[in-house]
Amino acid sequence: MKTLQQALLLFMLAPLVKSAPPIQQESINIYDYETEDGQLFKQHFEDNPQGANVNKKTTAIIDILFQRDEGATKLPPSTNDVDLPTCLLCVCLSGSVYCEEMNIDTVPPLPKETAYFYARFNKIKKITAKDFEDFPTLKRIDLTGNQIEEIEDGAFSKLLILDQLILAENKLVKIPALPSKLTVFNANSNKIKSKGIKANAFKKLNNLSYLYLAENELESVPQNLPESLRILHLQANNITSITDDTFCKSNNTRYVREQMTQIRLEENPVILGKYPNSFTCLKSLPTGAYF
Structure with a gap:
C-alpha cells in the first residue's frame, strides 16, 4: 500500500517538474x-x-x-618606447649589450657588468663625459654608423681596460683623448683634419696595434706613432707630403720599425717616390702612388 501511495504521488507531481535540458559534454x-x-x-x-x-x-x-x-616572465613591451630599461630595449647577453639599429640618439644606461657595447647604426650625436664614467669593465665600444659630432673631454678617461674603440662612419672633426690600453682604434669615414689630432695623441698608447683613419680629411700622417703599431690605414685622405721622421728616425740609420707590417696611403695626392729616405726603417713599402 505504501509503495502504491508513493507511485501515485510521483504521477501527480510529474507535470509540475520541468525537464532540464540535456547537458552538452565538451x-x-x-x-x-x-x-x-x-x-x-x-x-x-x-x-x-x-x-x-x-x-x-x-x-x-x-x-x-x-x-x-605573477612570477612568470612577461613579454617585453614594444621597443618603440626609448625610455624602457636598456635590457628590454636592447639585447643583454653575458656582459654584452647590443643596441644596433634602435633609433636611439643618446648612449643608454648600461648594466654595471657591461664589457662589450654595440650601438651601431643609430642616431647618437654626442658622447658625454658621463656616458661611460661608471663602467670600468668595458673592453669594447662600437658606435659605427651614428651621427657623432662631439665627444666631451674625458669621455673615455675612466675606461682603464678598454681594448677596442670603433667610431667609424660618424661626423667627427677631431680625435678625443684615448685610453692607454687601447689596441684598436677605428675612426674611418669621418671628417677629421690634421689639426684635429694632437701631436701626442698616440704617443703613449704602447699597446696600439691597429689604427684606422681612412676616408678623412688629413693633410699629413699623424705624428709620434707608437712602436707597437702594426697596421696603419690612411687611404683616401688629403696627405701631400711625408718627412724622414714620419715613420723612421733621420738621426738613426740603424733604426728598424719592427712591428709595422702594413701602411696604406693610396688615394692621397702624395707621390711616395719623392721621399725615398722616409721608408728605410720599414720592412715593406707603403701602398700608394710612387710616380
Missing part, C-alpha cells in the same frame, strides 16, 4: 592567454557570453584558469 582545453589560441578563446567568452551560456561566475572561473603566475 572537452575542456586550458589555454594560455599569451598564446594565439588562448586570446581567441578568451575573446569568444568576452564577446558572446550569452551564446556560450556562461554566467559571470563561470567567466570568473575561466579568468582564474587563464591567470598566469
Whole structure:
C-alpha cells in the first residue's frame, strides 16, 4: 500500500517538474592567454557570453584558469618606447649589450657588468663625459654608423681596460683623448683634419696595434706613432707630403720599425717616390702612388 501511495504521488507531481535540458559534454582545453589560441578563446567568452551560456561566475572561473603566475616572465613591451630599461630595449647577453639599429640618439644606461657595447647604426650625436664614467669593465665600444659630432673631454678617461674603440662612419672633426690600453682604434669615414689630432695623441698608447683613419680629411700622417703599431690605414685622405721622421728616425740609420707590417696611403695626392729616405726603417713599402 505504501509503495502504491508513493507511485501515485510521483504521477501527480510529474507535470509540475520541468525537464532540464540535456547537458552538452565538451572537452575542456586550458589555454594560455599569451598564446594565439588562448586570446581567441578568451575573446569568444568576452564577446558572446550569452551564446556560450556562461554566467559571470563561470567567466570568473575561466579568468582564474587563464591567470598566469605573477612570477612568470612577461613579454617585453614594444621597443618603440626609448625610455624602457636598456635590457628590454636592447639585447643583454653575458656582459654584452647590443643596441644596433634602435633609433636611439643618446648612449643608454648600461648594466654595471657591461664589457662589450654595440650601438651601431643609430642616431647618437654626442658622447658625454658621463656616458661611460661608471663602467670600468668595458673592453669594447662600437658606435659605427651614428651621427657623432662631439665627444666631451674625458669621455673615455675612466675606461682603464678598454681594448677596442670603433667610431667609424660618424661626423667627427677631431680625435678625443684615448685610453692607454687601447689596441684598436677605428675612426674611418669621418671628417677629421690634421689639426684635429694632437701631436701626442698616440704617443703613449704602447699597446696600439691597429689604427684606422681612412676616408678623412688629413693633410699629413699623424705624428709620434707608437712602436707597437702594426697596421696603419690612411687611404683616401688629403696627405701631400711625408718627412724622414714620419715613420723612421733621420738621426738613426740603424733604426728598424719592427712591428709595422702594413701602411696604406693610396688615394692621397702624395707621390711616395719623392721621399725615398722616409721608408728605410720599414720592412715593406707603403701602398700608394710612387710616380
